Amino acid sequence: MLLRSASHNLSVVAIVAELPNAPQVLEEMNRLRPQVALVLLNGDVHHSFQLVQRIRQELPATVIICSSENHSPDLILESLRSGAIDFLRQPFDTGEVAKVFERVEREVHRPEESTLGRVVAVYSSKGGCGTTFLAANLAATLTRPGGKRSTIIDLNLQAGDQPLYLGLEPNYSIHDVVRNFDRLDDQLLGNYLTQRSKYLSLLAAPTEITKEEDIRVEHITRAITLLRSQSDYVVIDPPRVLNDITVAALDAADDLILLMTLDIPAIRSAKRALDIFRLFGYSQDRIRLVINRFVKSPEFDVRKVEKVLETPVYATIANDYHAVIASINVGEPLVLSKTQSRVVQDIQTIADKLTGRGNQPSSRSMADSQVQGKKPARGLTGLLTGLLGDPKPSAGPSEGSGS
Numbered sequence: 001m002l003l004r005s006a007s008h009n010l011s012v013v014a015i016v017a018e019l020p021n022a023p024q025v026l027e028e029m030n031r032l033r034p035q036v037a038l039v040l041l042n043g044d045v046h047h048s049f050q051l052v053q054r055i056r057q058e059l060p061a062t063v064i065i066c067s068s069e070n071h072s073p074d075l076i077l078e079s080l081r082s083g084a085i086d087f088l089r090q091p092f093d094t095g096e097v098a099k100v101f102e103r104v105e106r107e108v109h110r111p112e113e114s115t116l117g118r119v120v121a122v123y124s125s126k127g128g129c130g131t132t133f134l135a136a137n138l139a140a141t142l143t144r145p146g147g148k149r150s151t152i153i154d155l156n157l158q159a160g161d162q163p164l165y166l167g168l169e170p171n172y173s174i175h176d177v178v179r180n181f182d183r184l185d186d187q188l189l190g191n192y193l194t195q196r197s198k199y200l201s202l203l204a205a206p207t208e209i210t211k212e213e214d215i216r217v218e219h220i221t222r223a224i225t226l227l228r229s230q231s232d233y234v235v236i237d238p239p240r241v242l243n244d245i246t247v248a249a250l251d252a253a254d255d256l257i258l259l260m261t262l263d264i265p266a267i268r269s270a271k272r273a274l275d276i277f278r279l280f281g282y283s284q285d286r287i288r289l290v291i292n293r294f295v296k297s298p299e300f301d302v303r304k305v306e307k308v309l310e311t312p313v314y315a316t317i318a319n320d321y322h323a324v325i326a327s328i329n330v331g332e333p334l335v336l337s338k339t340q341s342r343v344v345q346d347i348q349t350i351a352d353k354l355t356g357r358g359n360q361p362s363s364r365s366m367a368d369s370q371v372q373g374k375k376p377a378r379g380l381t382g383l384l385t386g387l388l389g390d391p392k393p394s395a396g397p398s399e400g401s402g403s
Contacts, residue, residue, distance in 0.1 A: 026054060034062055036104055039084070041068035041075065049082040056083035063104050067092075077180065080188050087191075102198055103190075117149075117228040120354065121236040121253035123246075126269035129259045130292045132156070133324060133334075134317070134347070135237035136165040138257075140333040141351040143199040148232040151193065153203045153223065155238040155249055157215060160205025162237060163194070167331025170194040170204035177203075177223050178214050186226045203227070217248045224252045242276065250282075255354055257288045257314075262300045271309055288314040290350065295319050315350045318342035 019025040029037060037055055041048045045068075052064055066079035067088040076087045086100050120142075122135040139150040153174075154160040163170055172192040177184060193201040203223065206215075227234045236253065238246045250256055256277070260270040270289070277287060289309065291302070294316035302313055323341040327334035335344050351357075 025051060026058065029055065029059055029062065033059065036063045036065065036101075038065045038067055038088070040090075041066055041070070041079070042090075045075065045078075049078060052079070052082040052084055065100060065104065076191075077183070077188070080191065081183060085187050085190070099195065117231040117234055118255070118354070119224060119228055119234045119236065119253045120255045120257065121238060121250050122257045122259060123238055123240070123250060123273075124259040124266075124269075125240050125242070125273040126260070126266050127240055129261050129266060130317075130324075131240075131259050132161050132165055132237055133328065134257070134259060134290075134292065135235050136162060137333045137335045137343075137347050138351060139233065139235040140196075140200055141335045141347050142233040142235070142355070143197075147199055149199050149201075149230070150233045150235060151201050151203060151227050151231040153220075153227070153234060153236045153249075154205040155220065155236060155245060157205050157239070157245070160237075162202055163204055164331060165328055166196045166200075166202060166333065168194050168196060168202060168204075170202065170207075173204040173206045174215060174219070174223070175206040175208075178216075178219050181219055181222070184222060184226070186230050189223060189226045190230060201231075215245065217244050220245050220248050221252065224249070247280070250277075250280075254286070255288055256282065256286050257290050257350075259290050259292055261293050262291060262295075262297075262305070267305060267308065274309055274311055284311070287311065288350075288354075290314055291316045293317065293319040293321075315346065315353065317346040317350075 019028055025037075037059075039048055039052055039055075048066075052066065055062060055064055064084045065086050065088055066076075066082075066084040067090055068075060069090045071089050079087050086103060088097065088100055120138065122131045122138065124131045135152060139152045142148055142150045152162055152166075154162040155174075156162075157174070162168075172194065176192045177189065180188060189203075193203055195201050224234060224236070236249045238249045240246075258270060258273060258277075260266045274287070289311045291305075291313060295318075302316075306312055318341070320341045320343045323334060323339050323343060327337060327339075334341060335347055337344075
């Protein structure tokens with residue numbers, strides 16, 4: 001069989017039997033109880049699909065793969081609907097066989113008692129704060145340790161850049177979810193994901209701008225629900241515009257990272273976003289305020305920012321432009337490189353706090369660690385006070401409270 005030559009280098013594949021007809025298949029499979037069944041659709045496909053359904057009913061623990069020389073989308077979709085988890089094109093390609101059996105291995109070793117994955121949204125109400133970079137790198141970080149599965153959803157429907165940051169060329173996108181929404185399930189959705197690695201995948205934004213118009217809230221919420229049932233973490237990269245789709249994504253998030261930078265426009269934008277979140281009824285303990293491109297400065301005090309925003313700073317990410325831009329240019333998440341950049345450590349800290357693995361210092365201790373000069377506030381700090389005010393006025397004159 002051609003599959004033998006295509007899979008001879010795969011340690012996870014051992015062919016135990018080749019069965020030519022349906023009665024013999026069911027009898028032998030009940031005896032052998034294989035982990036995987038490959039069903040060739042080279043004859044009467046109707047009878048082949050009936051066989052797939054029978055295998056699914058009688059041997060629910062057996063993973064089914066269909067294969068054919070016919071690669072039509074209708075045949076592939078009907079295979080998945082019948083109960084197969086994947087499809088192999090003939091003639092067999094060694095690389096494709098390897099990828100399919102990697103997915104099969106994950107399916108075979110998936111625990112019977114599964115829990116819903118955690119949804120993390122990385123949002124900024126101002127462009128240019130680095131949400132796409134953080135979403136890609138945070139998702140990659142969350143896969144470690146222990147081989148956790150992370151899936152990124154790129155909701156920047158008009159200009160999704162996640163493939164650029166991950167070094168991917170997706171064949172499918174959210175638009176495929178829309179086209180097949182009536183028959184969408186977790187297996188079909190899994191085939192629309194683009195794999196970055198064994199544990200990191202992407203549901204890409206549409207590649208054509210016109211396709212964005214077809215996407216509705218129910219498509220996004222259904223995709224999130226299905227993905228959190230098959231991933232340990234779902235990281236959402238939403239657009240900054242608070243439309244219905246963005247709000248639906250933020251509603252679904254267990255953790256809402258509000259990303260900002262230390263400049264007046266970003267701080268004002270963050271304050272407006274936090275006010276909107278309060279109107280939406282979002283619990284304060286869901287919101288994680290993160291400062292990107294952070295540099296300690298006597299002009300921008302974290303304590304002052306916390307007072308203005310009435311929200312503690314959850315974490316900071318160092319400013320390392322050269323390392324970040326280099327990772328984007330090569331299409332590799334910075335956290336997967338061998339760099340010693342402080343950015344990697346800071347993103348690891350965020351992942352540790354989200355998962356409870358780390359016992360990190362509180363936002364107040366971060367504020368206390370900033371340089372506290374005894375000079376009148378001026379420059380950007382004075383401008384911050386003048387533009388936004390201090391929600392907690394001083395009881396008396398202070399050496400550090402000038403305007």
